C-alpha cells in the first residue's frame with residue numbers, strides 16, 4: 023500500500039507537475055493537499071502543453087481518481103474554468119473528487135488581498151493575487167466558507183449572515199473600499215455550485231480506503247519548501263504547508279501511512295515574487311537560464327528570478343520533509359555552459375553559514391560560497407539511459423546529491439513525458 027508524496031524542494035516551479043504525471047501512471051489515486059490556484063503545473067503530452075492550477079496532474083490518465091483535499095483552498099470560478107478547459111480538450115472528469123471540507127476562496131478574499139498588498143507597499147509579498155492568503159486566514163480565524171457550504175444554498179446563506187458583515191466592515195471601514203452584497207455572492211455561488219456538487223465527497227474516507235485496500239496513492243505537492251508558512255522564507259511565503267508535514271492535516275491521512283517522500287528540485291534555482299535569493303544571477307547567465315528554461319510563471323506570467331543551484335536550501339528541504347530522494351529537473355537547461363556552479367554554504371559578514379538563517383535581513387546579506395564544476399555540451403543530455411549522460415553532467419548530479427545528502431531518483435532532461443530518466447523504483 024505505497025503512498026508516495028512529491029514535494030517542492032525549492033521556491034516552487036520545480037517541475038512537480040511533470041514528476042507527478044510520470045508517477046501517476048502507476049498510481050490509482052492522485053491527491054493535492056495544500057495551496058490553491060496559485061500553483062501552476064505544466065504537463066506536456068506529445069506536442070500538447072497542459073497547464074493546471076487546481077486539479078491534480080493525474081487527471082490526464084483515464085480511470086484514476088484525482089482528489090482536491092481539504093487542505094486546498096478552492097476558488098470555485100477557477101475550478102469550473104479548469105473543468106471546462108479539460109473537458110474541452112477531451113479529458114474526462116469522472117475521477118475528480120473534491121473534499122467537502124476544503125475552504126472556498128470567496129470574491130472578497132481576492133479584493134482583501136489586493137488591498138493588503140497595496141497597503142504593504144514596498145514590503146509586499148508579491149502574492150499571486152488569487153486570494154490564497156486571506157482564504158487561509160479566514161479558515162484559521164473560523165470565518166471560512168467550506169465547499170460543503172458552497173454547494174448547499176441554506177448553509178451558505180446562514181454562513182454569509184455571520185461572515186459577510188465582518189468582511190464588509192473591514193473592506194469598507196479599514197480600507198474605504200466597496201463591500202459585497204449578499205445576493206451578489208449567492209448568485210455567484212449558485213452559478214458554480216451545480217457543476218461542482220457531483221464531485222464533492224469525504225475524501226479522507228476515500229483516501230484511507232484506497233490505502234487500506236492496497237492501492238497506490240500519490241500526493242502531489244504544490245509550491246515548495248521555501249514557501250512553507252513555517253519552514254520557508256517567512257514572511258515571503260505562501261499561507262499553507264506545502265512540506266510533507268502538510269499532507270496529514272491537508273488530506274485526513276495519518277502521517278505513518280505515507281511511505282515515501284520525494285523532493286523535486288531544478289538543476290538550478292528559481293524564485294517568483296519578493297524576498298532574498300542568494301544565488302540569483304542578474305546578468306546574462308541568469309537571462310540565459312530564464313530563456314532556455316522558459317522561466318515565466320504559469321499563473322501570473324511573471325519572469326522568474328534565476329540562479330545557480332543552492333544546496334543549502336535543498337539540504338534544508340531534505341531535512342524538513344524527511345526526503346527519501348530527489349527528482350532533478352531541467353538538467354538539459356544547464357547544457358552548453360563552459361562551467362556550472364553550486365552554492366555549498368553562505369558567507370555572512372565573514373562567517374560561514376551551513377543552514378539558512380530565519381532572519382530575512384541576514385538572509386538578504388548572505389553571499390553564496392560557490393564550487394565550480396565543468397559543464398557539458400549543448401544537446402548532450404538527449405539520451406535514453408542515465409549511463410549515457412555526459413560524464414560532467416553525471417559528476418554534477420553526483421555532487422548535487424552529495425551536498426543535498428540524499429540520492430537522486432529521477433532526472434528530467436526535457437519537457438516531454440518520455441524525456442525522463444528513472445534511477446530508482448518508486449512505486
Ligand code: IMO
Pocket residue numbers: 030033034035036060061062063147148149150151152154155243244245246249258259260261294295296320
Ligand atoms: P507551484 O505549485 C512559485 C509565491 C508567490 C509569492 C508567494 C506568496 O507552481 O510551484 P501566494 O499567492 O501563494 O500567497 O503568494 O508565493 N508562490 C509561488 N511561486 N510557484 C508556486 O506554485 C507558487 N505559489 C505561490 O509568487 O511570492
Ligand code: MG
Pocket residue numbers: 034035060061062063319320321
Ligand atoms: Mg508556479
